[in-house]
Structures are given as structure tokens and as C-alpha cells.
Amino acid sequence: MSIILASSSPRRKEIISKLNIDFEIIHPEINEDNYKYNKKTPPKDYAEFLSKVKALSVFENHKNKIVIGADTIVVLNENIVLGKPKNKDDAYNTLMMLSGKIHNVITGVTIINAHNQYTFSESTSVKFFHLNNNDIMNYIKTSSPYDKAGSYGIQDYSSIFVEKIDGCYNNVIGFPIARFNHICKNILNIPI
Numbered sequence: 001m002s003i004i005l006a007s008s009s010p011r012r013k014e015i016i017s018k019l020n021i022d023f024e025i026i027h028p029e030i031n032e033d034n035y036k037y038n039k040k041t042p043p044k045d046y047a048e049f050l051s052k053v054k055a056l057s058v059f060e061n062h063k064n065k066i067v068i069g070a071d072t073i074v075v076l077n078e079n080i081v082l083g084k085p086k087n088k089d090d091a092y093n094t095l096m097m098l099s100g101k102i103h104n105v106i107t108g109v110t111i112i113n114a115h116n117q118y119t120f121s122e123s124t125s126v127k128f129f130h131l132n133n134n135d136i137m138n139y140i141k142t143s144s145p146y147d148k149a150g151s152y153g154i155q156d157y158s159s160i161f162v163e164k165i166d167g168c169y170n171n172v173i174g175f176p177i178a179r180f181n182h183i184c185k186n187i188l189n190i191p192i
Contacts, residue, residue: 006058028054047108055110074150100130122176124167
């Protein structure tokens, strides 16, 4: 069984490596700017759609393999999707928006092989403490916020921002490994 992870995320690679399976990484050749969020679309559907686009872009040339696509978004107030920051000001403003509030991290996942195409999403609720200016400035001086939806990574320095989470921790990092494993084994009959 050959598996491809259609993702450029080093964090997804690290999480899936916990399964002790052989897989390769192929970066999906898509421009996410071509798929802007429409507020009429439920955020869950948007995350799932992006995961399908990524998986299908790789599956086109690898139809004899299992392809996994994933996309993680951060959602505030049910319909404000916070993507990756464009610059320091954007990162600062995003973190200030999240300060003292609850937001949801949603990861859409698509699994495709010659016999199946299955898409699901996982949502985790995250509550931030009220953030102070020094902590935000110290964080945005690093390179860490700039490749992450919502301008933070729960596994790095910004973990001090998090008061509590409700749901899957790995989902907040970028991949809901437990649910993925369950679906592969119990729904798709893919022995992982």
C-alpha cells in the first residue's frame, strides 16, 4: 500500500509519522489564493473543500496510491476565517482578535484511492487568555506565525496564549490523527 500526503506542512508530516507507516510527500500544485472563503459557506465545508482540492491535484497523477489531503483553518465568531498572516501587522492584529476569546480550529481531510473518496472534518475549540502586548511582540518577532492559520502554533511559544482546548490537540497542530486512524480502519478498511 503506497500512501502520499498531499501537503507542504512539516507539522502534518510529523503527526502522520506517529503511525509508523511509510508515506511520501508531494506538495499539491494549487494556489490557495484562487479559493477565497465566501461567508455564505459554512467554514467546515470550506476546510473540507480545500482538502479535496489538494488531494485531487496529487491523485490525478498517482491513481494507484492512497492520497491524503488536508487543510486547517481558524474560525472566529462562526464565520471569520483567519488565514496565514501576510506580515507582522497582520499577525499582530490576528492575535489581538483572538485575545480573550474562543475560536475553532477546523481541519478538513480527504482520503482518496482507486475505490473511495472520503472527506471529513474535525473541529477543536480553543480559548486564549487575554494577551499582553509583550508576549505578542515576542512571538511575532520569530518566524513561527507566518506559515500558520490564525498566526499561531499551539505546539510552540504561543502555547502560553492558550487557556484551554476542547477537542483534539493534534487537530489544532494540523491533523486529527486519531479520527483519521479510526476512519481508515473502521470505515474505509484501509489497514494503517
